[in-house]
Amino acid sequence: MHPADLKTTLRAVQFDRERLQIEDIVDIADGTACALLSTAPEFRAAIARGADFLDRLLLEDGAIYGVTTGYGDSCTVRIPAELVAELPHHLYTYHGCGLGQHFSPSQTRAVIATRLASLCKGYSGVSVELLEQIVRLLEHGLLPLIPSEGSVGASGDLTPLSYLAAVLCGEREVWRDGAIVPAAQALADAGITPLRLRPKEGLAIMNGTAVMTALACLAYSRAEYLTRLSTRITALASFALDGNAHHFDEMLFSVKPHAGQQGVAAWLRQDLPCDQPPRNEKRLQDRYSIRCAPHVIGVLADALPWLRASIENELNSANDNPIIDAENERVLNGGHFYGGHIAFAMDSMKNAVANLADLLDRQMALLVDSRYSNGLPANLSAVEGPRAAINHGLKALQISASAWTAEALKLTMPASVFSRSTECHNQDKVSMGTIAARDCLRVLELTEQVVAALLITVRQGAWLRSKLNPALVPEASLTAMLAELDADIGVVKEDRRLEPDLRVLLERIRTQAWTLYE
Structure with missing residues (x-):
């Protein structure tokens, strides 16, 4: 049975802005539950507000860390407007330097679900399309091949999560039915169109604690x-x-x-x-x-x-980081x-x-x-x-x-x-x-x-x-x-x-x- 066909027989864990438990992540990891993105209009509107707010800031030539600036110590470097769209793809590209054993399929499912949970809170400035793409990976059993070593745990799990970002865009490799295949081929076989990340989405995927938290669950x-x-x-x-x-x-x-x-x-x-x-x-x-x-x-x-x-x-x-407060139209730079x-x-x-x-x-x-x-x-x-x-x-x-x-x-x-x-x-x-x-x-x-x-x-x-x-x-x-x-x-x-x-x-x-x- 194809992984996508199992969702009708498994417990569904709904991803929205509500609180999840450790068991939700563990059940997705071991294959006894599937991830379901909420279809509630108020949830989807809350997610869209963040992405729309960032779009308006860009039109107004606002300075947004990691969107119109470089990353980390390069935050003083302004990105020319015509290159802003390429920046998130450079972020996951240069972080593709992990080593060590790869996370197991169950650990990888836990990582994907944990990152999805954070992004669904609505403070990351990502699109609903990104969340749906993450769910598609779980539905079709396309699991990024993620090296386990290379994160210092702040600025989040940048290097391991870069492998998730890359796979969403059809790059690098995935586990599929126990075999390693190119992500581009796996997405094409599943009828999934690779993403082109919006300006903050690379940072939103990578700049967080999803790997350590998934393993902790x-x-x-x-x-x-x-x-x-x-x-x-x-x-x-x-x-x-x-x-x-x-x-x-x-x-x-x-x-x-x-x-x-x-x-x-x-x-x-x-x-x-x-x-x-x-x-x-x-x-x-x-x-x-x-x-x-x-x-x-x-x-x-x-x-x-x-x-x-x-x-x-x-x-x-x-x-x-940064946190996007769409309701009050603020970009908050911090260290979450x-x-x-x-x-x-x-x-x-x-x-x-x-x-x-x-x-x-x-x-x-x-x-x-x-x-x-x-x-x-x-x-x-x-x-x-x-x-x-x-x-x-x-x-x-x-x-x-x-x-x-x-x-x-x-x-x-x-x-x-x-x-x-x-x-x-x-x-x-x-x-x-x-x-x-x-x-x-x-x-x-x-x-x-x-x-x-x-x-x-x-x-x-x-x-x-x-x-x-x-x-x-x-x-x-x-x-x-x-x-x-x-x-x-x-x-x-x-x-x-x-x-x-x-x-x-x-x-x-x-x-x-x-x-x-x-």
């Missing part, structure tokens, strides 16, 4: 799911270690009123028998990676509300392209997420070490008898998990403190928001790999615990989770290559396949 969704999944893994680890569920007592957490931390403890109480008296032979206090898990996971859980607020405020902002809020959100998120990796890595170290696992076999090997000598269980998996954790922790250095002065000291303080967002996604990727390793580990540990003590039965929620894991990976008996299992689990994690703590 995707990061938020993954981080929120990891808070739940890390909690479920902790419950399974506690069961496998025959831990003390009373560490998560409601009264205990009532005296430290961090709502997110309390919520994590409440989830653990759903999974563990906190209402039963502890057995006398139990260790009085479990080690920190179990006992303090709500305090670690809770940091991210408590951060999520303000992370959402920062990301969604940026998503729903007009963030280019600065991505400081996203930079701080991403630097903060990656720190909290990396701590999840570290927490789970420590839980795994307890589970595979017979000195600390309360009777489980070394490396959680299931083999007994003579063949036990040649079987090594999860020994190598624990090494890999530690490697992924170390790399995640290494990347927690905040990107936002590495501002560089660029562009003849015009951009002398920049946000580094896009680098922070890319770092955060890498930390999420590594942490998800640790999570996949822990899912194998806790599934193995819970099975072995039940063999040691058949009377110890997990709560219904854990039993259901173990059954779902069993359908994918099963128990490790004889040594086997675990990469296929890990890749299956990563797919489940990234599609958020398990329903957790509704």
Whole structure:
């Protein structure tokens, strides 16, 4: 089925001047929603007012930054009237210098949708035709091939967004059905006429925070799911270690009123028998990676509300320069392209997420070490008898998990403190928001790999615990989770290559396949 045919079967996200949520961008990115430009006359009139106002200023020979002047430090250079129409095309042309891996198709859809959201606020001086052209790219699955490196996060995501501007005009390359094709050919095949940009439209497309904000939306969704999944893994680890569920007592957490931390403890109480008296032979206090898990996971859980607020405020902002106030007929020069809020959100998120990796890595170290696992076999090997000598269980998996954790922790250095002065000291303080967002996604990727390793580990540990003590039965929620894991990976008996299992689990994690703590 052609992407354009899917719009009748998908949830429609309407783009107008109303507020969008992170989930709107995530759903467009993963293909479960389509973008719909509002047809409301009042919305379209508001957009047109900005473009019409700029047209009148040009006729009056008004000085407009980036329209009748050069860009950045070249703002003192006046553009001859006969060359004004060529200026936006020069802007995306000379910014075509990105490098690094290309953004994935889902990331690119998120970028396109995020830029569309900002332009629809009506303060960028663009035409309705431009907005419609952006929607056409999404409808037809024509996704600009955007290099991920080259933005300092102010004056916005200029270099990566230049690839969107160029494709709208039929230049450079696109992803189409998984293949890379010239944009001119792709637009022609879809019956789309390339745009000729109006005087401010190149600047409006490029001079904003769409790339970092799009990546932040995707990061938020993954981080929120990891808070739940890390909690479920902790419950399974506690069961496998025959831990003390009373560490998560409601009264205990009532005296430290961090709502997110309390919520994590409440989830653990759903999974563990906190209402039963502890057995006398139990260790009085479990080690920190179990006992303090709500305090670690809770940091991210408590951060999520303000992370959402920062990301969604940026998503729903007009963030280019200058801002066009058509109603009052003013051109306002400012710095809304600065991505400081996203930079701080991403630097903060990656720190909290990396701590999840570290927490789970420590839980795994307890589970595979017979000195600390309360009777489980070394490396959680299931083999007994003579063949036990040649079987090594999860020994190598624990090494890999530690490697992924170390790399995640290494990347927690905040990107936002590495501002560089660029562009003849015009951009002398920049946000580094896009680098922070890319770092955060890498930390999420590594942490998800640790999570996949822990899912194998806790599934193995819970099975072995039940063999040691058949009377110890997990709560219904854990039993259901173990059954779902069993359908994918099963128990490790004889040594086997675990990469296929890990890749299956990563797919489940990234599609958020398990329903957790509704």
